[in-house]
Amino acid sequence: MSTSEAAVREQLTRALQERDEEIADRWVALQLEQALLGTDISEAELREEADSLIDALVPGLESDAPAERVVTSHPGLHQAVVGLSLRRARSGATPTATSLAVLALKEALLKAVQRETRDAEELFATAVFINRLLDVAGALSFETYVEGREEIIRRQSQQLMELSTPVVRLWKQVLAVPLIGTLDTARTQIVMENLLQAIQDHEALVAIIDITGVSTVDTAVAQHLMQTVNAVRLMGADCVISGIQPSIAQTIAQLGIDLSTILTRATLADALAAAIKLIDGPGPGGDEGESR
Amino acid sequence: MTQPRPVGVPILRLGDVLVTGLLNELDDRAAIAFTEELTARISAEGARGVLIDISRLEIIDSFVARTLMELTTVSRLLGARVIVAGMRPPVAITLVELGIELVGVETALNPEQGLAALGWRQAQEPLGGSRRGAAR
Amino acid sequence: MALPGDSTVASRRPKPAPRAGDGEAGVPVTRQVTHQVRTEEDLLAVRHAVRAATVEVGFGIVDQTRVVTAASELARNAYVHGGGGSLTIEQVRGPAGRGLRLVVKDDGPGIADLDTALTDGFTTGAGLGHGLGGARRLMDEFTVHTGAGQGTVVVATRWTVR
Numbered sequence: 358m359s360t361s362e363a364a365v366r367e368q369l370t371r372a373l374q375e376r377d378e379e380i381a382d383r384w385v386a387l388q389l390e391q392a393l394l395g396t397d398i399s400e401a402e403l404r405e406e407a408d409s410l411i412d413a414l415v416p417g418l419e420s421d422a423p424a425e426r427v428v429t430s431h432p433g434l435h436q437a438v439v440g441l442s443l444r445r446a447r448s449g450a451t452p453t454a455t456s457l458a459v460l461a462l463k464e465a466l467l468k469a470v471q472r473e474t475r476d477a478e479e480l481f482a483t484a485v486f487i488n489r490l491l492d493v494a495g496a497l498s499f500e501t502y503v504e505g506r507e508e509i510i511r512r513q514s515q516q517l518m519e520l521s522t523p524v525v526r527l528w529k530q531v532l533a534v535p536l537i538g539t540l541d542t543a544r545t546q547i548v549m550e551n552l553l554q555a556i557q558d559h560e561a562l563v564a565i566i567d568i569t570g571v572s573t574v575d576t577a578v579a580q581h582l583m584q585t586v587n588a589v590r591l592m593g594a595d596c597v598i599s600g601i602q603p604s605i606a607q608t609i610a611q612l613g614i615d616l617s618t619i620l621t622r623a624t625l626a627d628a629l630a631a632a633i634k635l636i637d638g639p640g641p642g643g644d645e646g647e648s649r
Numbered sequence: 650m651t652q653p654r655p656v657g658v659p660i661l662r663l664g665d666v667l668v669t670g671l672l673n674e675l676d677d678r679a680a681i682a683f684t685e686e687l688t689a690r691i692s693a694e695g696a697r698g699v700l701i702d703i704s705r706l707e708i709i710d711s712f713v714a715r716t717l718m719e720l721t722t723v724s725r726l727l728g729a730r731v732i733v734a735g736m737r738p739p740v741a742i743t744l745v746e747l748g749i750e751l752v753g754v755e756t757a758l759n760p761e762q763g764l765a766a767l768g769w770r771q772a773q774e775p776l777g778g779s780r781r782g783a784a785r
Numbered sequence: 786m787a788l789p790g791d792s793t794v795a796s797r798r799p800k801p802a803p804r805a806g807d808g809e810a811g812v813p814v815t816r817q818v819t820h821q822v823r824t825e826e827d828l829l830a831v832r833h834a835v836r837a838a839t840v841e842v843g844f845g846i847v848d849q850t851r852v853v854t855a856a857s858e859l860a861r862n863a864y865v866h867g868g869g870g871s872l873t874i875e876q877v878r879g880p881a882g883r884g885l886r887l888v889v890k891d892d893g894p895g896i897a898d899l900d901t902a903l904t905d906g907f908t909t910g911a912g913l914g915h916g917l918g919g920a921r922r923l924m925d926e927f928t929v930h931t932g933a934g935q936g937t938v939v940v941a942t943r944w945t946v947r
Contacts, residue, residue: 507882511946550847553738560758588741593734593756593763676825708832708850710857711916739850747854747919 362424365486368479370418372469373411381407383465388458398448406444410437410462424489428497435497442498446505456499463491522548524555530562531632533625537570545581549588556594563632564589567625569600579614586619595635596620599628660690666767667691668760670702671713680716688723696729698767702760704735714749721754731755734763814886816876822860823869831860831872835887838874842883843945852885852943855920859889859939862916867891867937882946889939896931
C-alpha cells in the first residue's frame, strides 16, 4: 500500500485539529437527520458530546495502538464514548440509534478529509482506517448502552422489591414485615437483608414476619424463612412468624419442614403480644442467668 | 514457630464478667492464642460471664465460627456464660447460608444488651433523677 | 483423563447467567491476579484482595461478605489440606452482568471422596466441615476437579445479576 498508516493518521489528525468545528457540526447534523434519537437530548448537548469526543480523538491517534485498539486503550476517548452511550441509555434512546449515532462520526470525519485531498487512493486508505477506528467505538457504545440499561432495570426492580417488603416498627424494639403475595427466593433474600439491617438500626429485640397475605409456600421459601429466623437469632434478636394459613400449615407439614424451633402465632396481634412478653421476659430485676 | 501476634483486644474485667472483642485481622494463630488467654483468665479469676464483642468482624468463616463455639463450650465447663454480641447483618446472612448456626452460642444485639443479659444494668441514675419507675 | 478416583463435581444455581466452562474458557476475563497461599499471613492477604475485587466489581455488602467468606474457606482448604497453593481472582463479564471468579489450586493429596467432602460436617482438619459445601452454597457456580494424588482445583463464580 503506497499510503502508509502513519500518513493516514497524520492526515486525520490535521483534519481533526483544523476542521474540528466543521466535523462537530456535521456529526450533530447527521444525528439530527437520523432522527432516531427519539429523546430529549438537545442540540447543545449533542454539540458538547461531539466536542469532547473529537478533542479526545487527537491524543488517541498519537498513541501506538493499532487502529482497532485506539478507542478502547485511550482512557479519555474510552470515557467519552462510554459517557455518551450511558447518557443515551438513561434518556431512553434505542441501542441501535445510540451506536448508529457513534458510527455517523465516520461520515463526518471522511467528509473533512475529503476537503483536504482528492487523491482516491489516499481517501480509500483513510476510509478503511476510520472504519477500523470507529467500528470499535460503535460496538463499545452498544455494549455500554446495554449495561447502562441493565443497571437501570436492576435498580428499579430492587426499588420495587424494597417497596413491596417494608419493615415497620410496631412497638419499642419490635419490628414487623408483613409479606403479601408470592414469595420467591429473590424476595425472601431482600426481606432478610432489610429485616436484619432494620434490627441493627432500631436495636430491635423481636422481629415478626407476618405471612397472612402469602398464598403459597414451597420448600425453598420455607427454607429461606428458616434461614431468616436463624440469622435474626445470630444477631441476638428473636423472631416470631405469624399468620400461617391452614393450607400453608398443611403444606409445611407435608413437606416435612421442621418449624418446631420457631415461635409461631396465629395472628399479628398475638405475635405482638408474644413479642412484648419476650421483651419483658427476664422478669423483674432482669438478671436471669445468675442461677447458672 | 514464631511468636503469635497479639490479638490486640484486651480482656477487661467488670466484676465477675470478662469483656473482650475480636478484630477482623484475626488469623488462626491469633485465634488460638485468644482462646487460650481467655480460658486462662476465666479460670484464674473465676469469671461467671464473658462478653465477646464481634461488631468489628467483617466476615466469620467456619474457622472463626468453630473458635467461638469451642470458647462457649469450654467457658461453660469452667462455669462462665458466654454472650457473643454485635454480629453484623451480612455476616449473619452468610453464616446461615454456610450452614452454620452457632448452635449453643448465645447472642446479643450489642455489648450493652449482652452485659444486661449477664446481669449488668445501666449505671444508676444520679441522685434525685429517676427517669423510670420500677427498674426492670 | 479418566484416572480411577478422578472426580469432578459441578453445580450451578437454577437460571444460571452464562456458561462458564471450567474456568479457562467461556466468558471474557477482564482482570486476573494470582495470590500465593503458603502462610497464614497469605490467608489474610487473600481475603483483603478478594474484598477489594468484590468492591471493584460492584457487589453489595452482603454479596461481598459471601464471596470473601467463600474465598476464606477455599484458601484455608488449600493451605491446610493441600499444603499450600494459589488463589486467582478473575473479574469476568457475562451476558447478564459482571462477576468474580475464584480459582483455587493446590498440589496436595487431592480429595479421595468428593461427595463426602461436600457433605456438611465432614472434616479432616480444623474447621466445622462446612468449608467446601458451604463455599458452594455461597457462590453461583462451583466446580471441583480432584482425585487422589492429583491436587485439587476449585473454580467458583458469583455474578452481580442472577
